[in-house]
Amino acid sequence: MTVETVQSAPIEGQKPGTSGLRKKTRIFMQPHYLENFVQSIFNAIGGAAGKRFVVGGDGRYFNKEAIQTILRMAAANGAHEVLVGTEGLLSTPAASHLIRLNKTNGGIILSASHNPGGIDEDFGVKFNTPNGGPAPEAVTARMFEASKVLDSYVTLSTPDLDLGTPGKLRLGDMVVRVVDPVSDYRDLMAKLFDFEAMRGLLAGGFTLCFDAMHAVTGPYAKTILEGDLGAPEGSVINAVPLPDFGGGHPDPNPIWAKPLMDLMMSGDAPDFGAASDGDGDRNMIVGRGAYVTPSDSLAVLAANAHLAPGYADGLAGVARSMPTSGAADRVADALGIASFETPTGWKFFGNLLDAGKATICGEESAGTGSDHVREKDGLWAVLLWLNILAVRKQSVAEILDDHWTRYGRNYYSRHDFEAVPSDKAHQLMDRLAGMLADLPGQTFGELTVSKADEFSYLDPVDGSSSHNQGLRIWFDGGARAVLRLSGTGTEGATIRVYFEQYQDAPSGASTEAVLRPLREAVLTLGAFEHIVGRTTPGVVT
Ligand code: VG1
Ligand code: CO
Numbered sequence: 064m065t066v067e068t069v070q071s072a073p074i075e076g077q078k079p080g081t082s083g084l085r086k087k088t089r090i091f092m093q094p095h096y097l098e099n100f101v102q103s104i105f106n107a108i109g110g111a112a113g114k115r116f117v118v119g120g121d122g123r124y125f126n127k128e129a130i131q132t133i134l135r136m137a138a139a140n141g142a143h144e145v146l147v148g149t150e151g152l153l154s155t156p157a158a159s160h161l162i163r164l165n166k167t168n169g170g171i172i173l174s175a176s177h178n179p180g181g182i183d184e185d186f187g188v189k190f191n192t193p194n195g196g197p198a199p200e201a202v203t204a205r206m207f208e209a210s211k212v213l214d215s216y217v218t219l220s221t222p223d224l225d226l227g228t229p230g231k232l233r234l235g236d237m238v239v240r241v242v243d244p245v246s247d248y249r250d251l252m253a254k255l256f257d258f259e260a261m262r263g264l265l266a267g268g269f270t271l272c273f274d275a276m277h278a279v280t281g282p283y284a285k286t287i288l289e290g291d292l293g294a295p296e297g298s299v300i301n302a303v304p305l306p307d308f309g310g311g312h313p314d315p316n317p318i319w320a321k322p323l324m325d326l327m328m329s330g331d332a333p334d335f336g337a338a339s340d341g342d343g344d345r346n347m348i349v350g351r352g353a354y355v356t357p358s359d360s361l362a363v364l365a366a367n368a369h370l371a372p373g374y375a376d377g378l379a380g381v382a383r384s385m386p387t388s389g390a391a392d393r394v395a396d397a398l399g400i401a402s403f404e405t406p407t408g409w410k411f412f413g414n415l416l417d418a419g420k421a422t423i424c425g426e427e428s429a430g431t432g433s434d435h436v437r438e439k440d441g442l443w444a445v446l447l448w449l450n451i452l453a454v455r456k457q458s459v460a461e462i463l464d465d466h467w468t469r470y471g472r473n474y475y476s477r478h479d480f481e482a483v484p485s486d487k488a489h490q491l492m493d494r495l496a497g498m499l500a501d502l503p504g505q506t507f508g509e510l511t512v513s514k515a516d517e518f519s520y521l522d523p524v525d526g527s528s529s530h531n532q533g534l535r536i537w538f539d540g541g542a543r544a545v546l547r548l549s550g551t552g553t554e555g556a557t558i559r560v561y562f563e564q565y566q567d568a569p570s571g572a573s574t575e576a577v578l579r580p581l582r583e584a585v586l587t588l589g590a591f592e593h594i595v596g597r598t599t600p601g602v603v604t
Contacts (some may be wrong), residue, residue: 064138064219064221064235064236065217065219065459065546066214066217066219066235067100067138067139067217067218067219067220067243067394067583068217069095069215069216069217070214070215070219071098071099071102071213071214071215071216072203072213072214072385072389073097073099073127073210073211073212073213073214074095074096074100074210074274074444076560077099077100077103077206077207077210077410078203078207078210079088079203079206079207080408080538080550080551081196081407081408081549081550081551082187082189082197082408082550083172083174083187083188083189083190084100084187084188084189085132085175085178085185085187085540085551085553086181086185086186086187086553087157087179087183087184087185087186087272087551087553087554088123088124088125088180088182088185088186089143089182089183090183090186090373091125091186091188092125092182093127095216097132097133097188098131098132098136098186098216098218098288099210099216100131100206100210101133101171101188101216101265102136102209102213102215102216102217103206103207103210103213104171104190105136105137105140106186106209106213107202107205107209107352108153108168108169108190108202108205110140110141110477111137111140111141111142112140112141112142112144112167112325112394113141113142113143114143114167114168115142115143115144115145115146115147115165115166115167115168115358116137116144116145116167116169116171117145117146117147117153117161117162117165117167117170117171117191118130118133118134118137118145118146118147118151118153118160118170118171118172118173119148119152119153119161119170119172119173119244119281120151120152120153120172120173120174120342121152121155121173121176121278121279121304121339121341121342121343122150122151122152122270122278122279122305122306122307122458123173123174123175123181123184123186123306123308123347123349124180124181124182124184124186124305124306124307125182125186125369126152126173126306127150127151129186129188129454130147130151130171130173131177131223132218132224133171133220133232134147134237135219135221135225135234135238136217136218138234138236138237139217139218139219140217140218141236142237142275143237143238144167144237144238144239144240145238145239145240146161146167146240146242146244146312146518147226147239147240147242148240148241148244148485149226149227149228149229149241149244150226151173151226151376152228152244152279152282152304153244153279153281154244154248154280154283154342154343154344154441154442155172155176155342155343155344155348155439155558156295156343156344156406156432156437156439156440156441156442156443157175157244157245157247157248157283157343157384157439157534157592158170158172158191158438159191159195159249159436159437159438160195160435160436161242161247161250161441162191162193162194162195163194163195163437166193167189167526168193168562169190169191169193169198170187170190170191170195171189171190171193172188172189172190172191173187173188173189173281174185174189174341174342175313175340175341175551175553176180176188176313176340176341176342176344176345176551177311177313177314177315177319177340177341177345178312178314178341178553179308179310179311179313180313180341181307181310182305182307183309183536184555187297189370190203190206191312191437191438191477192413193377194267194413194414194417194418194437194512195436195437195438196409196410196412196416196437196438197408197410197415197437197438197562198410199307199410199411199413199527200206200410200529201527202569203308203410210272212370213229217236220234221234221235226241228241229241229242229243229388230249231475231584236560240447244283245282245283245286245394246280247288247401248269248283249283249286249291250444251435251436252287252443252446253291253593254372254445254492255257255371255372255373255374255435255547256371256372256373256446256449256450257371257448257450257453257454258291258292258406260290260453260454261292261449261450261600262291262293263453264449264453264551265292265293265294266293268352269334269335269452270298270321270334270335271288271298271333271334271335271336271337271449272298272300272326272327272333272335272337273288273294273298273299273300273302273336273338273382273445273506274299274300274301274313274315274322274323274335274336274337274338274339275299275302275304275319275339276301276308276309276311276313276315276319276320276338276339276340276341276384277301277303277304277308277309277311277313278304278313278339278341278342278343279304279341279342279464280339280341280343280344280441280442281299281301281302281303281304282302282304283343283442283547284299284302284445284498285299285302286293287401287442287446288437288445292449294537296349298333299393300323302361302384303329303552303586308327308341311415311441311469311574313341314340314341315337315338315340315345315347315429316344316347316348316429316604317347317604318346318602318603318604319336319352319479323336323338323347323349323470324336324508325355326365327349327350327351328352330344331498332352333349333351333535334450334452334458334459335348335349335350335351335449335459336348336349336350336447336450337349337444337510338386338444339441339442340429340441340546342439342515342543343440343441343442344409344430344432344438344439344440345428345429345439345441345443346360346429346430346431346442346444346445347362348444348445348448348459349384350458350459350460351459351460351464352392352460353458353459353460353463354477355429355463356388356427357387357426357427357430357431357461357474358383358387358388358390358391358427358472358473358563358571359390359427359466359475360425360431360444360448361381361383361386361387361390361395361424361425361431362388362390362391362422362466362470362473363448363451363462363463363466364423364431364444364447364448365378365381365395365398365423366394366397366398366466366470366528367451367455367462368433369424370410370450370451370454370455371387371447371450371451373435374422374433376421377398377400378398378402378421378422378423379401379419379420379421379422380399380400380403380415380420380422381394381395381400381401381402381406381422381423381425382402382403382404382405382415382420382421382423382425383402383403383405383424383425383426383579384404384405384407384408384411384425384428384534385404385405385406385407385518385520385535385545386407386424386427386477386509386547386559386561387425387426387427387438387533387534388427388473388475388476388547388563388564389473389543389563390472390473390530392404393427393470393471394469397469397470401420401421402459403415403420403421403523404520405520405548405595405596406518406520406532406533407428407532407533407547408550409424409426409430409432409438409439409523411426411529412424412437412520413437414438414522414523414525415524415528416433416434416526417437417464418524419434420523420524421434422434427475427477427558427561428604429441429475429604431443431444432444433442439485443579444553447581453474460536462595463603467569468569471566471567471568471569471571472565472566472567473564474563474564474565474566474569474574474578475562475564475574475578475601476561476562476574476575476578476604477559477560477561477562477604478559478560478561478562478582478595478602478603478604479549479557479558479559479560479600479601479602480557480558480559480560480595480600480601481552481554481555481589482554482555482556482557482558482601483555483556483558483597484555485555485556485594486594487556487594488548488555488556488557488558488593491549491558491559491589491590491591491595492547492548492595494532494590495534495546495588495589496534496546497513497519498588499516499517499536500515502515502536502588503515505588507584507585507587507588508580508581508583508584508587509580509583509584510538510539510540510542510576510580510581510584511539512539513537513538513539514535514536514537514539515534515535515536515537516534516535517530517531517532517534517535518532518533518534518545519531519532520532524542533545533547534545534546534547536585536588537586538581539567540564541564541565542563542564542565542580542581543562544560544561544562544563544564544565544581544584545559545560545561545563545587546558546560546561546585547559547560548584551580558595560585560600562578562581562582562585563581564577564578565579566596586598
């Protein structure tokens, strides 16, 4: 076996965003594009020689080819062993678990998560560090720097490996261990949750529908929900991962999981509905007639986690990303535990989890997880909900009502303005950033600004700081708006606007009605109409 050195040159724009490098699939398929980035990863971590990695992806278009390329490059770079899921499939949380379980030097995960898949859609590559979590900013910065000076990469010219069945293969001097993507993850879930109680719940007639959205969670949900817990066959729908996710966005929210939402709001609704995203790290939870916002879900899980065996000793702390509503903070206060507010993106939770400062973390974008892995984990959230439902013997709606009565309610909604020309989006954000200091005391419609700032984060564990993490505007009467630009898009810019209104004694009015004055104030002060020519978002979640 001879290692081939391929001459290349730096490719512009290989800068990882909120969650790895995401580009149009055709860009990743260009000569040297993927190879340059993979070599930059290895170069940024001091080489791959003698190291062990996990590699897998969500099965989207180009997953198979990319896995083969990465395996060859890992072997050519001298890696000792790579663990890869059967057919190259691994959910993001399962990959995180395998990295930790096998004490590897990290892993490469192929996914553009909730973005659609296909030759004309999106692809992504992300490196996770030995703790199982997404590379922190210092590491992604080194990857980007490495990409700017790259002049060659190494690979092998070997035929594709057959990754169809678990077993041990060799590629040059490197061992390739093909592993079942589900089994170790399943064992971890069985340790954390009371499967017996959950089996009892389902045997007692409790019904559920889990929409895997033709993405990677299908096999996991089938094994655990239908296999281990005894949900009737057919409880998991769209369970076969497809390279184009059946043509939809594998994004578990009321817009993209509309058929499930419609079912849950209908007379035929099962007791519990859930969905997960392309790579299995996100979740949507919906009870019969009761959608649970991700921010509320985080708060409910934090308040009730002790009902599951894995969390019976209580939580060390709760962490949420800055745009996520403050509902979880209220639970932390009541429990007398710490709460943390981090920038958007799971990589910022890693240090808190490693240091034992936080046990449960969450983001408003349908991500919840705990210290069991270092990624958000869609199916984990579903199982924790089911465990809580099995113990409390109440409906999702009753649990939510009870929660709001006790803690008050943070009405919440996110509006996305997608595919905005980049210059316009920056113009809007820069203008607003420049106005922040003068906003307090000014009134917009019914609301008066009480405070405004640009969010910076000082990591309490390693002392690193991250700036420009979003604009925050608070108003008298418990309202808050956050504006930031997405770091996962592949076309133009996406402006995300997050609205939140706290009510101590929830009025019961619709979220739309409660948030209207806030929305109007923010659209006015942000000059949306004038700068981007739009006041209606493309997606509301
Ligand atoms: C979005 C979400 C963020 C999430 C990220 C990755 O980022 O807002 O909360 O961590 O996607 O999720 P952005 O920068 O577009 O707002 V996933 O499921 O792609 O791993
Ligand atoms: Co995801």
